[in-house]
Amino acid sequence: MPRLLKNNEVLENDYRILDSESADQAFAGTLLIPAKELSRYKKLLEQKQQPTGLFLDSDDEVESYADILSSFDLITINFPKFIDGRGYSLCRTLRDRYHYKGDIRAVGDVLIDQIFMLQRCGFSSYYLREDQKAEDAIKALDTFTLRYQGSSDDPEPLYRKRKAS
Amino acid sequence: MYKYDEYDQRIVDERVSQFRDQTRRYLAGEIAEDEFLPLRLQNGLYIQRFAPMLRIAIPYGMLNTRQVRRLSEISRKYDKGYVHFTTRQNVQLNWPLLEQVPDILADLAEVEMHAVQTSGACIRNTTTDQFAGIARDEIVDPRPWCEIIRQWSTFHPEFAFLPRKFKIAVCGSEEDRAATMVHDIGVHAFRNENGNVRFKILAGGGLGRTPMVASVIRESIEPEHLLTYLDAILRVYNRYGRRDNKYKARIKILVKAMTPEVFTEKVESEWEQIKDSASLLPEAEIQRVSQHFIDPEYKGLVDQDFNDLALKAPAGFHSWLKQNVFPHKKSGYCAVTLTLKATGDAPGDVSAEQLDVIADLADQYSLGELRVSHEQNLIFADVEQTALIELWEKLSAVGLATANRGLLTDMICCPGGDFCALANARSIPLAEEIQRKFEDIDYLHDVGELDLNISGCMNACAHHHVGHIGILGVDRKGIEYYQVQVGGSASKEAALGKIIGPSFKREEIPDVLEKILNVYIEQRHEDELFIDTCQRIGITPFKERVYAQAA
Numbered sequence: 001m002p003r004l005l006k007n008n009e010v011l012e013n014d015y016r017i018l019d020s021e022s023a024d025q026a027f028a029g030t031l032l033i034p035a036k037e038l039s040r041y042k043k044l045l046e047q048k049q050q051p052t053g054l055f056l057d058s059d060d061e062v063e064s065y066a067d068i069l070s071s072f073d074l075i076t077i078n079f080p081k082f083i084d085g086r087g088y089s090l091c092r093t094l095r096d097r098y099h100y101k102g103d104i105r106a107v108g109d110v111l112i113d114q115i116f117m118l119q120r121c122g123f124s125s126y127y128l129r130e131d132q133k134a135e136d137a138i139k140a141l142d143t144f145t146l147r148y149q150g151s152s153d154d155p156e157p158l159y160r161k162r163k164a165s
Numbered sequence: 166m167y168k169y170d171e172y173d174q175r176i177v178d179e180r181v182s183q184f185r186d187q188t189r190r191y192l193a194g195e196i197a198e199d200e201f202l203p204l205r206l207q208n209g210l211y212i213q214r215f216a217p218m219l220r221i222a223i224p225y226g227m228l229n230t231r232q233v234r235r236l237s238e239i240s241r242k243y244d245k246g247y248v249h250f251t252t253r254q255n256v257q258l259n260w261p262l263l264e265q266v267p268d269i270l271a272d273l274a275e276v277e278m279h280a281v282q283t284s285g286a287c288i289r290n291t292t293t294d295q296f297a298g299i300a301r302d303e304i305v306d307p308r309p310w311c312e313i314i315r316q317w318s319t320f321h322p323e324f325a326f327l328p329r330k331f332k333i334a335v336c337g338s339e340e341d342r343a344a345t346m347v348h349d350i351g352v353h354a355f356r357n358e359n360g361n362v363r364f365k366i367l368a369g370g371g372l373g374r375t376p377m378v379a380s381v382i383r384e385s386i387e388p389e390h391l392l393t394y395l396d397a398i399l400r401v402y403n404r405y406g407r408r409d410n411k412y413k414a415r416i417k418i419l420v421k422a423m424t425p426e427v428f429t430e431k432v433e434s435e436w437e438q439i440k441d442s443a444s445l446l447p448e449a450e451i452q453r454v455s456q457h458f459i460d461p462e463y464k465g466l467v468d469q470d471f472n473d474l475a476l477k478a479p480a481g482f483h484s485w486l487k488q489n490v491f492p493h494k495k496s497g498y499c500a501v502t503l504t505l506k507a508t509g510d511a512p513g514d515v516s517a518e519q520l521d522v523i524a525d526l527a528d529q530y531s532l533g534e535l536r537v538s539h540e541q542n543l544i545f546a547d548v549e550q551t552a553l554i555e556l557w558e559k560l561s562a563v564g565l566a567t568a569n570r571g572l573l574t575d576m577i578c579c580p581g582g583d584f585c586a587l588a589n590a591r592s593i594p595l596a597e598e599i600q601r602k603f604e605d606i607d608y609l610h611d612v613g614e615l616d617l618n619i620s621g622c623m624n625a626c627a628h629h630h631v632g633h634i635g636i637l638g639v640d641r642k643g644i645e646y647y648q649v650q651v652g653g654s655a656s657k658e659a660a661l662g663k664i665i666g667p668s669f670k671r672e673e674i675p676d677v678l679e680k681i682l683n684v685y686i687e688q689r690h691e692d693e694l695f696i697d698t699c700q701r702i703g704i705t706p707f708k709e710r711v712y713a714q715a716a
Contacts, residue, residue, distance in 0.1 A: 082200070082326070083203055083286070083326050084326065084408060085286075085323075085324070085325065085326025085327055085328075085403055086403060086404055086408075088322065088323045088324075088325075088326070088403070089323055089400050089403045089404050090404075092323055092400075096438075096439070096442070097438050111200060113187065113196070113200070113204055114325075114326075116322070117320075117322035117323075117325055118322075120322035120323075121322050121323055133195075143179065143183050144176065144179050144180075144183075144320065145175065145179065146172055146175055146176050146179075147320065147322075148176070148316040148317060148319050148320065148321075149316070149317050149321055149322075149392075149444065150442070150443050150444045151322050151323065155442060155443040155444070156443050157317075157443065157444055158172060158316070159316075159446070159447065159449075159450035159453075160443065160447065160450075162170070162172060162450075162453070
């Protein structure tokens with residue numbers, strides 16, 4: 001069952017995380033380089049034959065990759081467990097501080113009930129956990145029609161938009 | 166009091182729909198137990214020892230009588246006809262059915278109430294001084310700032326899955342009545358030399374297994390930067406707080422491990438990046454929110470001679486007047502505390518019948534509003550002094566005029582093993598045994614101001630570390646024991662109590678307390694409070710007296 005959600009559409013998976021075994025095999029989609037192994041695959045990134053992405057785990061430091069972020073076509077942020085909220089701050093840092101404009105994807109333990117908040121923090125696609133219903137996830141993107149505070153999806157807090165009463 | 170506009174109302178209504186759908190999917194087996202857990206907790210819903218427990222938010226402790234009547238109705242319709250007020254300025258229902266919680270939330274939303282973020286690893290209900298806006302020693306009214314923080318923290322998308330729960334308290338008076346020093350973030354509002362409002366920011370306080378007093382991380386910040394500064398603190402905590410060990414996950418552990426200096430540097434460097442963002446708080450919004458908290462139209466009254474008043478009144482009024490009536494900034498007015506600590510009632514519990522009477526009396530005597538204190542009491546904040554005798558008579562009739570505010574029997578007490586699944590020992594029966602032993606109101610008044618805090622476990626919901634006397638329930642091979650500590654304080658000069666020695670059986674505790682009080686009575690200087698004597702003489706004299714027979 002397809003479970004990649006992007007632009008309100010359900011799509012087939014189009015990325016693969018590099019490891020030593022799969023590095024040489026042909027793959028049509030985006031190859032993700034794990035941040036922790038970046039030095040090992042530096043060449044691949046420089047030569048760049050196909051779309052290349054960065055795989056960040058929740059404990060990775062975005063700051064370490066600031067100067068090369070634009071060379072990636074996709075950044076995935078892993079949620080090892082849905083209750084690990086570090087990915088939200090990582091995504092906001094990528095969007096707000098480093099102005100990364102490419103696709104940022106939540107991967108791992110990605111559940112429907114977190115999707116609204118992920119979207120607000122700047123995620124633009126979601127690779128849902130196997131058992132999650134993609135149609136429910138699309139609905140969840142509209143959980144709230146108003147938000148109090150500014151965030152990466154809309155930096156203007158409600159207090160800048162309230163009608164004068 | 167803050168009044169919702171269409172935006173606030175829509176957000177709360179949409180939350181009800183969201184939770185209704187989540188509950189439906191959970192009951193249909195579409196959401197697993199451990200995945201429903203954080204969702205229900207962020208809606209205040211626990212699964213407790215005997216039944217679910219629903220914790221309803223009372224933002225910064227303010228309630229109007231419409232809301233009190235609704236709580237009464239809800240407790241009758243969905244529960245057993247009583248509610249419990251907590252140390253977080255919240256109110257709890259102890260017996261709701263999970264299936265009915267969405268309906269309860271819908272009923273609450275109709276009166277501008279909710280259960281948003283009353284639990285879970287997110288930013289909790291912001292608390293403050295129960296006398297905010299009326300205290301004579303107030304420098305800045307904390308309520309608009311609490312409401313601004315409430316809105317900022319409600320469904321903050323970045324901070325819904327923090328390493329642990331996160332509690333913010335604000336105070337704006339000389340005296341700290343909000344225990345800000347033992348919160349994850351304490352905000353002290355003050356005025357600078359030009360009379361402008363500024364905030365001192367503290368972080369890393371907290372109780373529980375590893376109690377700590379907060380560190381100052383910024384001496385002064387301008388109002389427009391308050392929210393971005395909070396964002397910066399939370400972001401540093403979210404990224405670097407420990408997640409490998411629940412007991413080391415609070416911000417206090419991070420601040421200590423990094424040192425307050427390094428933690429501050431991290432926060433400042435994060436803040437530099439976001440301080441001029443769209444989240445800068447405009448003066449217009451501060452004004453808009455502040456408009457909700459301007460003074461009501463007070464009558465031009467003069468202060469009464471309280472000695473004269475007491476002479477005219479029936480017996481019993483005098484001690485209540487002395488203990489439960491608090492001075493008001495406006496002459497002719499006062500604030501009245503209804504302690505929810507009558508002997509035999511679980512501390513903080515109020516019946517539906519009492520709630521209805523409270524609502525009627527608050528309409529009649531306190532401009533239709535009341536407050537909840539972190540000592541689990543209710544307050545009528547705007548009472549005309551000339552109406553005090555009448556009010557006292559009416560409160561007495563329903564058992565709400567116990568004259569013990571701030572005294573030994575006005576203890577802060579968690580629900581303990583009778584209700585809470587985490588507890589190691591029961592707290593409510595102990596509170597009752599202590600109330601029975603120390604029934605003599607004259608004796609209590611002679612002992613004077615004394616904070617007694619009773620927690621049924623390490624989680625310290627009743628803040629036993631900062632009680633002048635703190636009691637902690639512990640479990641030893643399935644038997645309840647109680648550890649006693651003295652010398653704690655939740656004031657601006659916060660201090661953690663020291664354990665006096667081995668723990669006791671429950672039935673021993675009232676006598677232990679008597680011995681502690683005897684040491685104080687013998688050693689006190691004139692007009693010296695218990696806590697001051699404690700700090701002067703240390704714990705040794707207490708220890709020697711309490712354990713004398715065993716030696």
